Amino acid sequence: QVQLVExxxxxxxxxxxxxxxxxxxxxxxxxxxxxxxRQAPGKEREFVVAITWSGVYAYYADSVKGRFTISKDTVxxxxxLQMNVLRPEDTALYYCVADRAxxxxxxxxxxRELEYDYWGxxxxxxxxx
Numbered sequence: 001q002v003q004l005v006e007x008x009x010x011x012x013x014x015x016x017x018x019x020x021x022x023x024x025x026x027x028x029x030x031x032x033x034x035x036x037x038r039q040a041p042g043k044e045r046e047f048v049v050a051i052t053w054s055g056v057y058a059y060y061a062d063s064v065k066g067r068f069t070i071s072k073d074t075v076x077x078x079x080x081l082q083m084n085v086l087r088p089e090d091t092a093l094y095y096c097v098a099d100r101a102x103x104x105x106x107x108x109x110x111x112r113e114l115e116y117d118y119w120g121x122x123x124x125x126x127x128x129x
Contacts, residue, residue: 001118002024002025002026002098002117002118003024003025003026003118003120004022004023004024004025004096004097004098004118004119004120005022005023005025005096005120005121006020006021006022006094006095006096006120006121006122006123007020007021007022007123008020008021008081008123009094009123009124009125010124010125010126011126011127011128012086012125012126012127012128013127013128014086014087014088014127014128014129015085015086016086016127017082017083017084017085017086018083018086018125019080019081019082019083020036020080020081020083020094020096020123020125021078021079021080021081022034022036022078022079022080022081022096022120023076023077023078024077024078024098024118025077026077030100030101030102031053031098031099031100031101032052032053032099032100032101032102032105033050033051033052033053033098033099033110034050034051034053034072034079034096034097034098034099035047035048035049035050035051035059035070035079035096035097035099035110035116036048036049036050036070036081036094036095036096036097037094037095037097037113038090038092038093038094038095038125039092039093039095039122040089040091040092040093043092045095045113046061047061047110047111047113048060048061048064048068048081048094049061049064049068049070049081050070050097050099050110051070051071051072051079053072053074055072058070059108059110059111061111063089064083064090067083067084067085067086068081068082068083068084069081069082069084070082079096081094083125086125086127087127088127088128088129089127090125090127091125091126091127092124092125093122093123093124093125094122094123094124094125095119095120095121095122096119096120097116097118097119097120098116098117098118099115099116099117100117100118
């Protein structure tokens with residue numbers, strides 16, 4: 001069972017930056033992709049960003065394009081989410097996710113929660129206006 005441990009959340013003013021980290025407890029040789037979802041109070045959980053472990057593809061929600069950047073360190077089994085120009089509407093609990101290799105993916109598979117096999121506990125990001 002892979003465990004995902006997130007860190008880096010906190011309180012920041014609008015326009016500021018934060019970097020989230022997510023480390024997998026086991027090797028990621030069988031990982032196809034990792035990414036982040038978020039859930040704001042009173043709202044449904046939504047896709048934020050994902051990256052294939054090969055690093056060839058990265059997918060971003062329209063709301064974060066140009067502001068957020070995902071990257072990975074395969075040696076450390078860690079993905080990072082650099083969040084710049086943060087807005088109050090970015091306030092949410094951010095969940096790290098991992099998708100095991102195997103299976104067939106189609107369409108906008110990276111946006112589907114059921115695609116991901118492992119979820120972290122979440123790290124809170126609060127952006128004040």
